[in-house]
Amino acid sequence: MDRRSPLRLHVPEPTGRPGQHTDFSYLHLSPAGAVRRPQLDTSVQKTGDLCYALVRVLDDDGRAKGPWNPKLSPEVLTVGLRGMIRTRVFDARMLVAQRQKKISFYMQSLGEEAIGCAHAMALDPGDMNFPTYRQQSLLLARDDAPMVEMICQLLSNERDPLKGRQLPVMYSYKKLGFFSISGNLATQFIQAVGWAMASAIKGDTRIASGWIGDGSTAEADFHTALTFAHVYRAPVILNVVNNQWAISSFQAIAGGEGSTFAARGVGCGIASLRVDGNDFLAVYAASRWAAERARRNLGPTLIEWLTYRAGAHSTSDDPTKYRPADDWERFPLGDPIARLKTHLIAIGAWSEAQHEAMQKEVEAEVIAAQKEAERFGSLADGHLFSNSTMFDDVYEDVPDHLRRQRRQLGV
Amino acid sequence: MDRRSPLRLHVPEPTGRPGQHTDFSYLHLSPAGAVRRPQLDTSVQKTGDLCYALVRVLDDDGRAKGPWNPKLSPEVLTVGLRGMIRTRVFDARMLVAQRQKKISFYMQSLGEEAIGCAHAMALDPGDMNFPTYRQQSLLLARDDAPMVEMICQLLSNERDPLKGRQLPVMYSYKKLGFFSISGNLATQFIQAVGWAMASAIKGDTRIASGWIGDGSTAEADFHTALTFAHVYRAPVILNVVNNQWAISSFQAIAGGEGSTFAARGVGCGIASLRVDGNDFLAVYAASRWAAERARRNLGPTLIEWLTYRAGAHSTSDDPTKYRPADDWERFPLGDPIARLKTHLIAIGAWSEAQHEAMQKEVEAEVIAAQKEAERFGSLADGHLFSNSTMFDDVYEDVPDHLRRQRRQLGV
C-alpha cells in the first residue's frame, strides 16, 4: 500500500439491516462459568482481560456455573423473577395505554428486565440510583413499588407526583433510591459520582449507582464521571447498559467496534467487568461484587451489561426501519425471564404452573393499579394539576416576577 | 474490614511538595530499547502492554538502542538539535522581555522542546497541527520559522498578525500547519479529528495532529476526540503531553494515578503508545509510526509523551508555591537538549565547540529577530493595531450593527 494513497472515512455499519439477519458473532461471548472472579481489591490493570470477556453464570440448560454463581436461595430468585415479570407486564400494559392515547408517550425496557431487578436486589436501603429512562425495573423489582403513583405520572393526571411537569417515565423517588430522571442524556452519570463523593466526604456508608446507555457513553458526562470516580475513588457503580442500539444507531457508532465499553473503564483506571445482562444470576453477582468494592473504599467499578433492546426505542420510534425485525429472537443471550424460569425449574424450585400463576397474579396487580390510577384522570381528559403549579418549585419560594406572571395567566 | 465501616474520600497528592524531594518512582520507566515496536496494522488490544511501558531509544550514555531507533542521519539530528536550541533560546529571551514589560504575558516550553521539534520533522508539508499554547517548538523547529512575526504577536504591536486580538503565544499559522490556538482548553483536540475526517472524506493525503496537556484530558473534548477518531478511523495523531503538572495540580488530579493517559486510548479502541518525550529519537520514531498508520488508513494513534514542565506554568505562576524547586534536576528523563547532544557526541558527529557555536548563532538569530520586531512597537508603547480593526472579522463582512458601534467609538 502506498503511503500516499487516498485517505478514506470509515463509517461503521451494523451487521444486520432490514431484510437481513444480524450476524451476532461481533459480540464475543464467553461460556457460562468460564470467567474468573478476582479479589475485591484486585489491581485495576489486572481486570484488563475481564473487560473483553463476558461474565456469565447460567448456561443454555439453565444450570448455574462457575465462580460468579451468587448461590441465591430459590426464595430470593423467585422474588427476582416476580420483579422481572412485573416490569414486563407493566411495560406491556402501559404500551397499550399509550396506543389508546391515555398516556402521551412511553418507553419500555423489554428484554432488559434482569439488569435493574437484580441490581436493585443487590443494593442496600439508602443507596441511590441515578437511572436513565429505561430502568423502571429498579422500582418495579421492589415489594413497595409505587405502581399507582407511577401510573399517575404516566397519565400526567391530578395525582402525578411530578405535577404534569415531566414526560411520562421521568420518575423521581428519592425515598426509594431513584434519582429524578433527566431528558438530557448522560447528565446523571457524573451526578452519581458527586453523590458518592458526598457520601464519602460525610463518612456515610451509602453508595451510588449511575446508569447510562451504550449510545450515551459518547457524551461528555460519561468521561467526566469516569475521571472523577477514578481520581477520588468514589463509592459508585458505573453501569453501562449496552443494548446494542441508541435510537437508530448501532453501538459501533458509539465506539463499540473492535472494543468494549468495559474497556473504557480500565483505560481510566477503573476496575471493570463485562457481564451478561440477561442472566439474572450474573447481574446479581457482579452488582454485589461492585457494591462490596465501593463499600470497602476500594473505589468505583464500571460494569458493561450486555443485552438487547427488544422493543422500539420509544413509542415515537419504528425499529423495523433500521434493523432486522427478528433480531431479538436470534440474540444469543436470550430472554432474561425465560432463562431464570428455566433455571428455577432445573433446580426443582419452580414449575410451569407456578409460573403461569405468578404471571396472572402480576397481571391482576398491574390492572388493579392502573384502574386505581385512572380514577384520577389523564392528560387526555384534562384532569391535570392546576396551571398555577407551573410557577412553583422554579425557586424555593415564588419570586416577584413569577407572581406577576402567574397573575397575568389569571391563576 | 467491616463492609459498613465509614466511606472515605481519596484526594490524590503529588509525591513531593515544597521542602521535600519528589519521589519519581511513580513514573514506571522502561529501559532504553526494551519496548517492542509492533506492526503498523497491529490490533489495538495488542497495544495494551505498550500503554503502561515507555518507548525509549537513548540510554543514559547517549547510545541509541532497540527497535524504535529511527536511524536518522547526523545531519537530520543536528537540524533537530538546532530547533530545540532555538525554542529554548526564544523562550528565554521572551521571558526576559516579559519581565521588562515589553510583552504582557508569556508561556515557555522549557524541558519539552524535543516533542514539538521531532514531531514537526516527522510530519509532511500540508499536515495540520492543532496545538496548545506550549507547542511553539512546532514552529521554531522549522527553517522558515516566522520568528519576527511571532515576536510581533507577543508584543501585540502594529505588525501583530493577529492584530492585538489574542494574548501572546496564541499564534495561528495555517500555511505552516499550525492551527489557531484557543484560550479554552481541549477544544482543539476534537477539531483535529474533524479536520482529519474532512481530509479522509475528500480522499486527501494530509493528516492532522492534535495536542493536549495531561491536565486538560479531563475536559470533555478529550473524550469526544477519542470517540470520533475511533469510530471513523480518522487519520489523526492524538498527542497527550504529560508534563506532570496542570497549573498547581499534579497529574494524579487529572486521573494519572495508577493508570496512564495512553491507557485511555486503548480503552477507546485506539492504538496507543507511552513514549519518553525527552528523547528526541523516540519522539521522532513514535511520531513517524503514528503518521504512517494514519496515512495508510490504519486509524488514529494516541501517544502519551512523558516529560516535565521545567518552568512556571506561565508568567503569572509561581511553582515554588506547590512543588519542590529542584524537581527538574531530579526528573529521571533529563534534559532533551543535553541528551541529544550527548548522543551526537557519542556517535562522533558533534563536539562541545560546535554546540557552543550553534548556541551563539541561534542567540544572535533570536536577538536580531527581536530587534526587528521591536521596531514595530509594543503594547507597552501603544503602537497597536487601530481600534477600528476590533470590528473586523467578527463576521465575514461588517454588519450594520457593528458599523454603528464602530461609528459610536469614533473610529
Add this chain to the structure above:
Amino acid sequence: MAQMTMIQALRSAMDVMLDRNPEVVVFGEDVGYFGGVFRCTEGLQAKYGKTRVFDTPISEGGIVGVAVGMGAYGLRPVAEIQFADYFYPASDQLVSEAARLRHRSAGDFTCPITVRMPCGGGIYGGQTHSQSPEALFTHVCGLRTVLPSNPYDAKGLLISAIENDDPVIFLEPKRIYNGPFDGHHDKPVVPWSRHPLGEVPEGYFTVPLESAKIFRPGKDVTVISYGTMVWVAEAAANETGIDAEIIDLRSLWPLDLDAMVESVKKTGRCVIVHEATRTSGFGAELLSLVQEHCFYDLEAPIVRVTGWDTPYPHAQEWAYFPGPERLGEALKRAMEAC
C-alpha cells in the same frame, strides 16, 4: 413549483447543496441511515453516500467540534442537533470556537458551518423537547441566528446559511414542520400541501439573510416575531380585528433593523412575541432596539408576549404557550394605551 412540507423543504435545501457543492457534508445523531428523527435527511445518505451523509455518536459537543475542524479544512458541514434542548453540551464549541475562530485568527481560519436544530413547543414534548434558546445565540458575537416560519423561507434561508461563510445557527420550529399552527391546538391544522407558502421551487434559490418580511401589512400596531409565532399573531390580528402589521424577522441576528423601525415609526405601537422564556429573551433586545430607535414615535409602551419564566411543562402546555388569546389581549392593550 412543488408543494412541500417544511421537512421536505429543508431536505430539498440539503439535497440541492449536496449536489451543487462537493464540500457540503451532512451529519448528526440518527441523520444517516435512518434520515433523522424528524426525517429531514431521509434518502440523502442513499443518494450521496456514507461519507457525505452520516450518523454520529451521541455527543453534541463532538458534532460541533468536528464541524469546526471540517470547516477549518475547507468543508461546509451541515450538522444537526436532534433537539435545540440538547445544544448545551456543544456550547463551548459554538461560543468559544465556531463564533470566534475567524476573529481570533484574523481570518487565517474560518468556520463556514451550519448547525440545524428543531426548537419550540406545542408537541407535548415537555421541558427537554420544547425549548427556544435563540436568545443565548444572539448574545454571542460572531454567530448568525436564523429561524424560518414556512417551507419556502426554510429552504431559501437554509441554502443561504450553508453558503454563508459565518457559523449559522438554524432553528426550525418543529410545531410547524407539517403545517402552519395558529395556536388553536383544539382545531385541525392546515397541512402545508394546502398552503401557498408550501409552494417551493425544486431547485436552487435563496432567501437572503438579514432580511425580514412583512408577513401581514397593517397600520394599527407592529408585531415583531418569528417562527411559529407569526402564525399565532396573524390569528390574533384576525380575531381581534386589530390591523396589525406583522414582521417575520427570519434572521434574528444580525437582523433587519430598518424593517422594524420603519413599521413602528408608521404604527407608533409595538408588540413583541416569542415562545421562549421572557427574562433576557430575545424580545428584550428587540424591545430595546425599538425603544432606542423609535422612542419619539411610540404612542404606547412596547409590550412583550412570551413564554413564562418556568420550564416548559408537559401537561400544562397550553397554559405556557403564548397563544392567540394572550396575544390578542396584548394587541388590545397596545391599542388602548396612549
Add this chain to the structure above:
Amino acid sequence: MAQMTMIQALRSAMDVMLDRNPEVVVFGEDVGYFGGVFRCTEGLQAKYGKTRVFDTPISEGGIVGVAVGMGAYGLRPVAEIQFADYFYPASDQLVSEAARLRHRSAGDFTCPITVRMPCGGGIYGGQTHSQSPEALFTHVCGLRTVLPSNPYDAKGLLISAIENDDPVIFLEPKRIYNGPFDGHHDKPVVPWSRHPLGEVPEGYFTVPLESAKIFRPGKDVTVISYGTMVWVAEAAANETGIDAEIIDLRSLWPLDLDAMVESVKKTGRCVIVHEATRTSGFGAELLSLVQEHCFYDLEAPIVRVTGWDTPYPHAQEWAYFPGPERLGEALKRAMEAC
C-alpha cells in the same frame, strides 16, 4: 471591623461557612493546596482538610456535575470556575440540571449549590479571560445570578448565596478584586485597604439577595448597573457634574425591580451600563423592564452603555471597555434628550 480586599472578603465568607456548616464543601481547579489562581481559597484546605476543600480535574462540566450530585445528597457545594469564560463546558449541567432539578422532581431533590466565577475585563486578559456572560444565566429560569461591587457586599452576598437553597451563579468582577476601579486605567487604583467598603466584619453576616443598593443618590438620571461599572458610573457622574442616582443591582436575577422603578419614576431618565457585549446582554432586559414599568415617566430614551459586539480584545482593551468618557457622554445624551 477588618479591612479586606474583595479576595479576602470572599475567602472570609467561605471560611465562615465552612466553619458554621459541616455540609459546606469548596472545590475547583487549583482551589485546594494552592488556594486558587486568584488566591480566594488560600489557607482553607490547611484549615478544613482535603475532603472539604480540594482540587478537581480540569473539567468545568465535571465540577458542576459533581456539585449537583452533592447537592442532591444534602451538601452545600461551593464550586469555583477559574474564569467565567470557561463555564461553557458546564452549561448543560447548569441549565438542564442545576436550574431544573427542583422543578422537574417537584421538590423531591434540590440543588443548593453556589458556583463562583471571576468575570469581566480590564486586566489585559484578552478574549478568554475577560468575559461577562451574566445575560446567559439570567435567561435560565431556576438560576440566581449575583454580582457584587465591593468587599462588604461580596462577603455578605456570598454567605447568602451559600445559604440559599437554589443554585446561585456568583460572578466576581476580577478587576476590582484589589481595589475599586473607575475606568481610568492610567491612574493608580485606591486599594480596598483605604476604602470604607473595604471594611468588612470578620464573622457571619449577610447581605440579602434580590436587594439592590442606592450606590449614589441623585436626582437627574438613574444609572442602573452592577460590579465594576458602578465605580465607572460614579466617576462619570462626578466628572460630568450630572447628579446621577446610581443603582447597584447586586442580585441580577431575581432582582429588586422596585428600587429601579422608584428611581426612574423620580428622575425620568435612565442609563443602563454593563461591560458585556451589547446585543441580548442583560441591559436589554433591564431596559425592557424600565420601559414596561416607567413608560409614562420617561422624559428621554433609555440609553445602554455596553461593551461592543466583538470579542474582548487584548491590545485594544480600553477601546472596548465602557469607560467614564463613554459613560459621561451617555449621561449627557440622557440629559439633553427630552
